[in-house]
Amino acid sequence: MRVKSSLISAASVLVLAGCGSPEPQVVPDVRHERLDVAEERLDRLGLGYEEIGGGTFGIVVRSEWQVCRQEPAPGRKASKVRLIVDRYCEPEPATEVVLPNLVGDPLEAAERTLERRNVSYEVASWTGGRIVRAGARVCDQEPDAGRRAADVTLYVAADCTPKPPAPPPPLPPLPRVPHVVGLDLGEAEEALGVAGISYVTAPRDAYAELYWDVCAQRPAAGRRAEVVTLYVEPRC
Numbered sequence: 001m002r003v004k005s006s007l008i009s010a011a012s013v014l015v016l017a018g019c020g021s022p023e024p025q026v027v028p029d030v031r032h033e034r035l036d037v038a039e040e041r042l043d044r045l046g047l048g049y050e051e052i053g054g055g056t057f058g059i060v061v062r063s064e065w066q067v068c069r070q071e072p073a074p075g076r077k078a079s080k081v082r083l084i085v086d087r088y089c090e091p092e093p094a095t096e097v098v099l100p101n102l103v104g105d106p107l108e109a110a111e112r113t114l115e116r117r118n119v120s121y122e123v124a125s126w127t128g129g130r131i132v133r134a135g136a137r138v139c140d141q142e143p144d145a146g147r148r149a150a151d152v153t154l155y156v157a158a159d160c161t162p163k164p165p166a167p168p169p170p171l172p173p174l175p176r177v178p179h180v181v182g183l184d185l186g187e188a189e190e191a192l193g194v195a196g197i198s199y200v201t202a203p204r205d206a207y208a209e210l211y212w213d214v215c216a217q218r219p220a221a222g223r224r225a226e227v228v229t230l231y232v233e234p235r236c
Helices: 035-045 107-116 185-195
Strands: 013-017 048-053 066-071 080-086 120-125 137-142 151-157 198-202 213-218 227-233
Touching: 035 048, 035 066, 035 080, 107 120, 107 137, 107 151, 185 198, 185 213, 185 227
Parallel strands: 048 080, 120 151, 198 227
Antiparallel strands: 013 048, 066 080, 137 151, 213 227
16 A cells, blocks of 8 residues: 555645535445445445545546545444545455354445444345345345354345245146956056056965956046056956
């Protein structure tokens, strides 16, 4: 960071911007943001600001400058913020803190909490759709509360109520049982196979040959079933 003690000198440019609000507001963290982005955030909050720095030729293209430091610090209340700017700001070393529980908080309140603790954060959609900040709440956070981290992702949505899972698709109806009484077992087996139905023979301990006759069936023809019992005899 190339911010010298002689910032307020003939070579420095001091720019007053924004009308400001007579009522102090909670100051957001705009450090290491592009100057034009920081100005836009402060304007939305009605905070006045003054920019210190700018080099010999001053601040011409605002998107090419960064906010290296701000006074007062994030989370404090003020009606005006001093933005110390430069072309490039050395990144500050990340400091891990114990993350608070932000789930259920309004997004703006969660942001203020993180800014007061100097925790960087990213906002993502909890539903996978477009992020709408108005009325958004924190539905989840990563890492979880109680973990130590230097940054956190906030998953937000207007409604955090989990959607019920989709009902399973209805099962297809069971096949209808064909009439196989009077056929031999081989013919009945073929007819049931075409219908997608398996079978067992009764009596179970009988040695059923394929040429045995089917004397009865359960369930009866026309019913729906997966398995049919065939009562077989050498001859009905």
